[in-house]
Amino acid sequence: MTATVTFEPAASRRQVGEVDHPAESRVQRAEERRVPGNHEQRAHGENARRAQRNNERRALRNDEHLALRSNEHRAQRNDEQSSLRHLGPNWFAAVMGTGIVANAAVTLPLQFPGLRGAATVIWVLAAAVLVAVSVAWLAHRIRFADTARDHREHPVMSQFFGAPPMALLTVGGGTLLLGSDVLGTPAAVAIDWVLWTAGTALGLLTAFAIPYRMFTRHRVAPDAAFGGWLMPVVPPMVSATMGALLIPHTPAGQPRLTMLVLCFAMFGLSLFAALIIIAMIWSRLVHHGTPPAGMVPTLWIVLGPLGQSVTAAGLLATAAPSVLPGSYATGMLVFSVIFGIVTWGFAMLWLLLALAVTVKTARAGELRFNLTWWGFTFPVGTCVTGSTVLYTHTGADLFAIVAVTLFAMLVGAWAVVATHTLRGIVTGALLHPATAT
DSSP: OOOOOOOOHHHHHHHHHHSOOOHHHHHHHHHHHHSTTHHHHHHHHHHHOOOOOHHHHHHHHHHHHHHHHHHHHHHHHHHHHHHTOOOOOGGGHHHHHHHHOOOOOOOOSSSTTTTHHHHHHHHHHHHHHHHHHHHHHHHHHTTHHHHHHHHHHHTTTTGGGGGGHHHHHHHHHHHHTTTHHOHHHHHHHHHHHHHHHHHHHHHHHHHHHHHHHHTOOOOOOTTTOOGGGGTTTTTHHHHHHHHHHHHHEEEOHHHHHHHHHHHHHHHHHHHHHHHHHHHHHHHHHHOOOOOOOGGGGGGGGHHHHHHHHHHHHHHHHHHGGGOOOHHHHHHHHHHHHHHHHHHHHHHHHHHHHHHHHHHHHTTTOOOOOOOOGGGGHHHHHHHHHHHHHHHHHOOHHHHHHHHHHHHHHHHHHHHHHHHHHHHHHSSTTTTOOOTTT
């Protein structure tokens, strides 16, 4: 058998090949043959579209970045303008100054109708301010931890960490003296115990920690001493004073004796530290002259440990008979009177000196309001209570007259300072000192 091979012409083979491709392929090849460089144009178009998409993504990222930075700047401005940013421990001085008005009024030698009711209202106000400032200060320490840390490290602002414990103790004492009319005696005693315990713990901490920082971290100039140095060491003296009021409410026996001894120990702790600092302030005034106008009100802080020590000694002597044998109780009474009169005399001298410097500064037109003006209140209030205690133990009308006179001075100073403080809060001058005009 012979095999037959048939050869097709070339044209027939092309026609068969064309039949094997789709019609679109023929059209595409025809277009490619008719339009030179079509591949290059398509590639250029793709690159252009890709570049456009990249530009759009880049623009979107830039917009997002700008929006994020704008939000960050807005948040930073809001933080700077926040009312909490500059809130320091010195704000608790407002609680101290308000609370001492109530405490001094209820123990004043001259009592008249309506005085106790007015004192109760002032005590409620002091308690409300204590709650408000405490909440705000805690929020400040959480939100603005950097500023709170700066306050702890600042050689001046750190001294005012003694104000919070004294605010707690002052309101606690008012709760015991006046709160029983509103809350009942058991509730008033319970609240006072809580406030006294917290204030005493914080006060002992500041009495140690702030001087320790001064000794080991701060570089103190020769003319740096000022009344604010007393703020950290005075709280134990206030604890001794308010603790004396709690002694009758302490179980008899060892608990009551321990309370009396602890109060006397805190009396000595604060007294000797205060005497050292007062001598340094006197030396600063002699060698470097009066302080700048803004610091003049701190001269009045010296009256705080002086008047408070007289008050503490007198109240502890009053509480002693329920704890100690007769001879010891009598000895404490004698000590309180002798110590009280001697210290009271020096307090009156310092009162006149501080008043003279303040009047001189005011007449020069340099005494502008700031929170240090609260130094015109609490220290004067301690002199009122100290004079009242001396009148109680001696019966000398001199102390009663001075107590009433100083109380009138205290109320006037409190009204002026409270008004300026409220105005400063409303206008923002105290809440935004960095931007206030």
